[in-house]
Amino acid sequence: MKTRLRQSQEWVFDLDNTLYPPESDVFFQIDQRMTLYVAQLLGLPPQEARKKQKAWYAQHGTTLSGLMAEHHVDPGQYLDFVHDIDLSALSMDLALREAIAALPGRKIVFTNGSRNHARRVTAARGLDGVFDTIVGIEDTGFAPKPHPDAYDYLLKTLKINPHRAAFIEDMERNLKPAHSLGFVTILVHSDKDWSHEPEGARPAAAGDRHDHVHFTTGDLTGFLQQAIKPETQ
Numbered sequence: 001m002k003t004r005l006r007q008s009q010e011w012v013f014d015l016d017n018t019l020y021p022p023e024s025d026v027f028f029q030i031d032q033r034m035t036l037y038v039a040q041l042l043g044l045p046p047q048e049a050r051k052k053q054k055a056w057y058a059q060h061g062t063t064l065s066g067l068m069a070e071h072h073v074d075p076g077q078y079l080d081f082v083h084d085i086d087l088s089a090l091s092m093d094l095a096l097r098e099a100i101a102a103l104p105g106r107k108i109v110f111t112n113g114s115r116n117h118a119r120r121v122t123a124a125r126g127l128d129g130v131f132d133t134i135v136g137i138e139d140t141g142f143a144p145k146p147h148p149d150a151y152d153y154l155l156k157t158l159k160i161n162p163h164r165a166a167f168i169e170d171m172e173r174n175l176k177p178a179h180s181l182g183f184v185t186i187l188v189h190s191d192k193d194w195s196h197e198p199e200g201a202r203p204a205a206a207g208d209r210h211d212h213v214h215f216t217t218g219d220l221t222g223f224l225q226q227a228i229k230p231e232t233q
């Protein structure tokens, strides 16, 4: 699997909590905006809105999918609202930039957030220009990971051969379809406590092991640097 990783020609990266540290609490802000959106739309107190939000997230992959299925919301307006956040906690990461730029072949961002959010975040991290393509949720017709339609779109539109490709994520459930399709799968974990998220839909913690995960790392930059080093023996 190490050889397959090294020979990958396509590198698919998740965005939120993968290309920036979860400790920055950027995703926390989005999460709060989602709760606020649901509360305002349905006229619910925050705690009730949050329950609905998390149930949709667990069941549909994103809160947006639940809102579209049950309340026919305008996805563009929703995405603008939830991504209207302060990114000042994010800092440039030149080491990560160099590690991604040094990978052979295409580098792709594949996110359940909007394209515009991905552009803002990658710019704030100093990663603008290192990715060949950004695939946002609006590109897949709002089908989110882990729904198979999202992966179908990715493979067909970008003509990716998953047997020569790596998939990098902080959510183990999003690696399941990637693994079935033939990607090398890499789970990025942190020390942050995610116990408030629904079981089975939480970002990874250190020590997590899954049959559909080939590699786990708490240090994405170091992992990518090692990944393309020639085998010593």
Ligand SMILES: [Mg+2]
Pocket: 014, 015, 016, 017, 018, 169, 170, 171
């Ligand atoms: Mg993520």
